[in-house]
Amino acid sequence: MFHLNLSLFSKTKSLENKIDFFHDRLLDAAMTFKRAVRVFLDEGHSDNYKKLSKQIKQIEHDADNLRREIESSLYTHNLIPDLRADVLHLVENLDKVINKFDEVTYMFHIEKPEIDTSYHLRINELCDLSAECAENMAKASRAFFRDLSSVRDYSQKVYFIEHESDVSADNLRKAIFDSELPLANKLQLSNFINEIADIADIAEDFIDELLIFTIKRDI
């Protein structure tokens, strides 16, 4: 029995670490994404940008591996049977946000859009808001595992910032379509804005589910 309990504690500890590392990867992806877009706007498709793009790819790859390990551990060791499905759902949705960071960064890498300097400030602002949304989503998710009372605080921040990002994206789209740019450029930039704003939308959807799971987890 003693051995059984010790081994259960060590498995739990190892899985706790993996879940923490997974959240760390999401925060890394958000911060690297902000830097990558800044570098792209300042330097274009430079070596620096390529390096950051590769870095996000690597983060996404590591997160995928961690996700698989977490999923497999939860089932193999029959942990948290009552909340396992919820936790797996959360982890998969967190992974979707990391994938989105990678996808948008890779779009810049492939499409190499030409962006007028007059839009740089506002695009940076939109990227910051989307990344901030994802960061607060990661904090809310981490709190779900350790400190339920903080989930609501971070969730509220996500809702607030997501609204800001919607306003920012709308203003940016309006400015682009009011400009003299060729239609092809307008559509391309609009697509980029949609993709960046999508990150905040996914974070908001994640929080909606997280709050339901929190009610279930609270005793």
Next chain:
Amino acid sequence: MDITFLFFLSSGLFLGWSLGANDASNIFGTAVGTKMVSFRTAAVISSIFIIIGAVYAGSGTSQTLGHLGSINTLAGAFMAALAAAITIFWMVELSMPISTSQAIVGAIIGWNFFAGKPTDITILTQIVGTWVICPILSGIIAIFLYYLIRLIIRKSHTHLLRQDTYTRIGLIIAGAFGAYALGANNIANVMGVFVPSSPLKDVNFGWGITLNGTQVLFLIGSIAISIGVATYSQKVMNTVGNSIMKMSPLMAWVVVVAQSLVLFLFASQNLKHFLLSHNLPSLPLVPVSSSQAVIGAVMGIGLARGGKNLHWDLIGKIAIGWIATPIIAAGLCYISLFFLQNVFGQVVFLP
């Protein structure tokens, strides 16, 4: 041990088997149903601790039943236990929260009537009062535990996975305590009526372990309960864990501890002596229903959480059970004793 004794004891053993099959689910039902604890672990722990509880601490509640009615022949005891078992079977068919205690008390009163022996109204009032207090007390303890656990979880910031491990260990410890309390409190229902007429003598098991005749009887009864746990309780546990009372493992822990404490409070002679020696009010040693204690605890948690989704109809069913179960068992026992005496020519009571 002659074959006649074993034959007459069979109804008590059947009652024990059905108690094990049904009531072990009150202890480990949610833990097994939610796969927090494997059935094998639950069955082994339940069996061991039910036997320890019954043999070590089962005599207190048996004495109370003895004061209510001392069935002085084996045939009479056989029929009382059988009448209780049949009543329980009917109540289960009607989906009532069954109580072996109420059925056996009814059967004893039926025997008292048939034998023309007086029923001690003071003891009866004490027993019936305990049935009413049992779910209420269980509910109060559950509310206290619920707030305590919630406070600990909110303040401790324990990781969900760590909490899961603690809950598993807690469910096993609470289950062991629950099984001990069930054995101590409910063995009287199964074997209590056989105590006055039992021919069993003291047995020395070696290593300084000697059991008196009553303890040997309780050992046999608790083995029957354990067989009920091993052979039939898995089905009931899965039903309890998945449908009737769907609750989180942590809530299950609160319910099991509340229920076990109530059963323990109404079975512990040591606690009674301690309270009496300190001039404190003590609780009577009475067999109570673990199913009704569980319902009390679940209702208590429901109230603590704002009183939503409460099945008030269950309270009504419990109240009907308080009245209907002993009356049916008493009537059935009386009629059966008549047949056993006049058709089969058995001596069902000694004047």
